[in-house]
Amino acid sequence: MSNGELYMGREQTLVKHFILQKYLERFAYIVGSHWEVLTYVDCFSGPWNVRSEKFEDSSFAIALKELRNARDALKKQSSRDVRLRCFFLEKNQAAHAKLKEFADGVTDAKIETRNATLEESIPEITDFVRRGGAKSFPFVFIDPTGWTGFEMETIAPLLHLSPGEVLINFMTGHIRRFLDSPQEETQESFRRLFGSGAFRAKVQGLGRLEREDAAVDEYTRNAKSVGGFNFGCNAIVLHPEMDRTHFNLIYLTRNLKGIEVFKNAEKKAMEVQETARAEAQQRKRVARKGQAELFGSKELHDSTHYESLRERYLAKARSLVLQALESKRRLLYDDAWILALSEPLSWESDLKQWIEEWKSEGHLEVVGMQPRQRVPHRGEDNYLNWKRA
Numbered sequence: 124m125s126n127g128e129l130y131m132g133r134e135q136t137l138v139k140h141f142i143l144q145k146y147l148e149r150f151a152y153i154v155g156s157h158w159e160v161l162t163y164v165d166c167f168s169g170p171w172n173v174r175s176e177k178f179e180d181s182s183f184a185i186a187l188k189e190l191r192n193a194r195d196a197l198k199k200q201s202s203r204d205v206r207l208r209c210f211f212l213e214k215n216q217a218a219h220a221k222l223k224e225f226a227d228g229v230t231d232a233k234i235e236t237r238n239a240t241l242e243e244s245i246p247e248i249t250d251f252v253r254r255g256g257a258k259s260f261p262f263v264f265i266d267p268t269g270w271t272g273f274e275m276e277t278i279a280p281l282l283h284l285s286p287g288e289v290l291i292n293f294m295t296g297h298i299r300r301f302l303d304s305p306q307e308e309t310q311e312s313f314r315r316l317f318g319s320g321a322f323r324a325k326v327q328g329l330g331r332l333e334r335e336d337a338a339v340d341e342y343t344r345n346a347k348s349v350g351g352f353n354f355g356c357n358a359i360v361l362h363p364e365m366d367r368t369h370f371n372l373i374y375l376t377r378n379l380k381g382i383e384v385f386k387n388a389e390k391k392a393m394e395v396q397e398t399a400r401a402e403a404q405q406r407k408r409v410a411r412k413g414q415a416e417l418f419g420s421k422e423l424h425d426s427t428h429y430e431s432l433r434e435r436y437l438a439k440a441r442s443l444v445l446q447a448l449e450s451k452r453r454l455l456y457d458d459a460w461i462l463a464l465s466e467p468l469s470w471e472s473d474l475k476q477w478i479e480e481w482k483s484e485g486h487l488e489v490v491g492m493q494p495r496q497r498v499p500h501r502g503e504d505n506y507l508n509w510k511r512a
């Protein structure tokens with residue numbers, strides 16, 4: 124089956140799986156070059172709404188494939204023997220039976236599955252990670268269907284895993300609609316999700332997008348602080364047929380290289396997303412009118428929503444860099460890079476463009492570059508000097 128067939132009608136899952144796959148492709152190779160064991164933990168494994176008999180459209184099979192590819196490439200290129208270990212968790216009994224059948228067929232990686240909820244499986248997961256030994260690097264994927272089952276206090280031991288990285292599917296669209304619910308029970312469930320009640324004041328009185336941003340920022344800040352992560356960023360996954368956010372994939376790491384790899388995956392995923400949304404929206408129009416369209420989905424696609432989001436986050440990211448330049452006057456390129464990439468839909472190519480603009484306006488000078496170097500690099504003591512009076 125093609126990707127189009129596997130994900131038709133659930134293009135948001137295509138984007139989620141694309142980001143997971145692209146991220147793990149590089150992660151497994153880079154981390155496998157330094158660590159002897161790669162440990163992947165899928166806390167909400169499924170299979171869930173899959174169409175492929177081989178589970179090609181499931182997070183656990185996608186992850187295992189990328190880990191295997193990296194292990195095989197490292198063996199071939201540098202004779203390294205990287206061991207793979209996976210923990211697949213699933214609450215639903217029927218889904219778990221399929222998951223177990225898949226896992227039982229795997230002979231080249233250690234796989235454990237468990238039919239239980241995340242809430243009752245934290246000791247098993249941390250024990251599984253610990254048994255990987257001191258040379259194991261864990262990656263934890265938390266991909267729930269709503270906003271319960273992964274309360275901040277529940278997942279704290281997973282966030283604490285160091286070394287370790289975490290990817291969390293934050294169901295923004297769903298969460299935003301209930302943030303103001305007068306029901307005490309719902310408010311309490313959000314307090315547990317965020318790990319504090321401070322989110323309430325932060326989202327109050329805000330419009331739709333501002334409220335979503337505030338919720339994602341607050342959640343990221345709390346999760347970063349609980350886990351002692353240095354960096355966090357997120358990718359926006361849009362509804363295929365409507366101009367609104369479905370969810371944000373929040374990525375937490377202690378290593379800047381991780382941000383570089385995640386942002387590259389995000390950038391590529393946004394192209395895949397707009398192509399898939401164009402097709403989904405054309406399909407919907409054709410079904411409504413009962414008539415085929417003369418032009419292809421790409422030609423007819425209205426990408427105003429995506430473009431406006433990109434403008435929105437670019438303006439935020441640019442202003443973060445500008446504020447730092449104006450207050451510090453001398454900013455390490457690496458620090459400008461962290462600020463620029465902290466917002467979704469903002470990439471290094473954008474930062475380089477702002478630097479060129481500020482240079483040509485006479486406001487900025489880049490110092491510390493080699494004689495033939497044309498653009499600043501990270502890790503090379505390149506500085507941005509702000510010259511405006």
Ligand SMILES: C[S@@+](CC[C@H](N)C(=O)[O-])C[C@H]1O[C@@H](n2cnc3c(N)ncnc32)[C@H](O)[C@@H]1O
Pocket residue numbers: 166167168169170171180181182183212213214215218239240241242266267268271272
């Ligand atoms: C969004 S689906 C996961 C999809 C999968 N990660 C993928 O991308 O292919 C969420 C899964 O988590 C399971 N689930 C729901 N609540 C859970 C809980 N508290 N603990 C563990 N699994 C749970 C559901 O049965 C469902 O299969």
